[in-house]
Structure formats: structure tokens, C-alpha cells
Amino acid sequence: MAQHGAAAAAAPRSRGLKFCPESNDLLYPRENRNTRRLEFFCKNCSHVEEAEPDDYCVHVARIKHDSKEQTVILQDVRADPTLPRTKDVECPDCHHREAVFFSQSSETGMVLYFNCCACGHRWREDV
Numbered sequence: 001m002a003q004h005g006a007a008a009a010a011a012p013r014s015r016g017l018k019f020c021p022e023s024n025d026l027l028y029p030r031e032n033r034n035t036r037r038l039e040f041f042c043k044n045c046s047h048v049e050e051a052e053p054d055d056y057c058v059h060v061a062r063i064k065h066d067s068k069e070q071t072v073i074l075q076d077v078r079a080d081p082t083l084p085r086t087k088d089v090e091c092p093d094c095h096h097r098e099a100v101f102f103s104q105s106s107e108t109g110m111v112l113y114f115n116c117c118a119c120g121h122r123w124r125e126d127v
């Protein structure tokens with residue numbers, strides 16, 4: 001499926017990710033304990049920069065999003081007889097055309113979670 005390596009290197013830098021101007025490495029967020037403000041630091045050189053107000057929102061939103069997604073995505077719901085099934089979707093992994101699904105509301109609207117009946121692959125779609 002997805003080709004790692006060349007494709008990954010050419011991928012556009014997504015919003016919220018910061019890169020070191022010195023060594024071009026990904027910058028990691030941390031809280032500065034003295035100023036109690038968010039800053040980004042490079043693991044490969046000594047570069048540190050203070051976060052812009054915009055970075056706070058992106059950073060916080062990403063953490064929220066990740067934790068919510070993990071709680072849902074961890075469970076295999078194929079054996080749950082109370083959940084509806086659909087044949088209108090195709091598993092992005094094995095192309096099987098039947099999946100168990102359920103919906104959850106999120107900050108941005110509704111999210112549908114699918115669980116492939118064949119291989120157990122789980123994915124989500126925003127609606």
C-alpha cells in the first residue's frame with residue numbers, strides 16, 4: 001500500500017509540526033518549568049524556540065484527538081451482536097466489503113468507526 005521512504009520524505013509538513021532551522025529535525029514540545037510556557041526543542045542540537053499562541057491550540061487539540069481515538073480504536077467490536085453491519089464500505093486493508101460500524105460525536109461533528117469483518121482492521125470516517 002503506502003510506500004514509505006521517498007513518499008514520506010516528500011510529504012508536506014502538516015500543520016502543527018515544527019522543524020529545527022539548524023538541523024531540520026522534528027521539534028518536540030515541552031513545558032519550560034521556569035516560564036511555565038510551551039516551547040519546542042530539538043533532540044539533535046541545542047535549538048529551542050518558544051511556542052506561538054497558535055501552537056497551543058494545535059498542540060492541545062492533537063493530544064485530545066489522539067487520546068479519544070485510542071480509546072475507541074483499541075476495541076475489536078466484530079463480535080458485538082448489538083452493532084450494525086454494512087456492506088457499503090470497503091476495508092482499506094483487505095478490500096473486504098463488510099464491516100461493523102458505530103458512530104461517536106466529536107468536536108467537529110460525527111465520526112464513524114468501522115471494524116472490518118474479515119481482517120479486523122479498524123478505521124474512521126468523519127461525517
Ligand SMILES: [Zn+2]
Pocket residue numbers: 020021022023024025042043044045046047
Ligand atoms: Zn536541531
Ligand SMILES: [Zn+2]
Pocket residue numbers: 091092093094095096116117118119120121
Ligand atoms: Zn479488512
